[in-house]
Amino acid sequence: MTQEYRIPLEGPFTADQLEDGDRYELSNGHPIYCAPAGERHSRHNLHGGSLLDSDPDVEWAGVDAGFSPKPHTLRAPDVAVAPPPNAGEGWIPGVPPLAVEYADRGQSEIDLKIKIKELLAAGTRYIWVVRLVGPQRVEVHTKDKPMRILSATDTLEAPGILRNPVSVQALFDRREAHRATLRNLLQREGYEDLEAVLQEGWEKGREEGREEGREMGRKVGLREGERKGAMRGKEEGRKEKTIEMARAALAKGMDINLVAEISGLSEVEVRDL
Template sequence: MEATKVLTKALMRAEDLFKLPDGGRHYELVRGELIEMSPPGGQHGRIALRVGSRLLAHVESRQLGQVIVESGFRLESNPDTVRGPDVSFMAASRIPAGGIPTGFISGAPDLAVEIVSPGDTVDEIQAKVDDYLSHGTQQVWVIHPATQSVTVYDADGTTQRLRKDDLLDGGEVVPGFSARVGELF
């Protein structure tokens, strides 16, 4: 989703963000600043569904954990940062005893998937990738609809760009998962 503008000058807390009325708007909280995100377009939604459904089928059949879409992860506190990847995965060993909470999930997902929207800047996407990786995410997939490619960022600092005919592999993060990149579009 494309970031549109910073809405507050005073620092906001994750609890305040969670209580905001939805009204068709999407928000993230970055070091206490409320960021309004433009709603995703149709292509974005279709890709999120294709990625999420493929991950879900694989993860559920092997009881690996949970696949979550459009949900906030509280990455840091004081000031608070809440990021909402388009699709995410949490390993079963990291799911809280009571299950996935109603509110924001504390900590980072094991896998975060971001789908680039037409108005997203390179800096905005890189800031999200950096936030995820610096807070414990093991792998980030950045999906580029315009080029039908995926950039994979690993926690060890390696990055690879996959094209339409390449195989996207979940590695140790989502064991056994793979999909041809072109199938995601």
């Protein structure tokens, strides 16, 4: 028989009596102490929060952010994904569409069950409970549906909240979380994945190489043209000087054949002078 976890009758406290930094949540007016996270819990909070925050469709995500769907309730999921709240207005009204809880040693299962029930009742669409003790697994809670358990080889989805699926492994393994975060960040910049970036870099490098080759060809061609032009100019200059000397010799009455022999010009060229 399934045990029913009942939300306690309304207590005396309201969310506006708590301040940022107080280590309490409120369940229907009753304070619930929230102990500081240990090394493993805090590490997974960081990686999971960064991963979800990087999703291309996520505009806001927070760690331990306080949500108050009604005056006597204040809940702070380990990681929350929600529309951007108004800045500087205290506790965030309502609840996040996606909430993630990391359950480590010392987790009160009764408090966790009540928290899940309150969040779903207030409008949270998906709650992922990441079990840090025992086999790697994630419990998926949705309203009016049986809880599902996904193993390390499975994939989580949150349609309408996240664009990309999240592998269960990425919520446990730092390297997998970084790989998925990189993919998300690249998609935010318009690239599908790292392969697309490398492909663009290769194509850009190839085009730049071609342009450099064309520019080098132009420079080499220019230098070669200048060299040939200079040689041609020198040759024409020498011939012009030879012609002037031949004309001077003819003007002094030297024989045409002798002028042709001395100048290197043909007899026809000498006659045309």
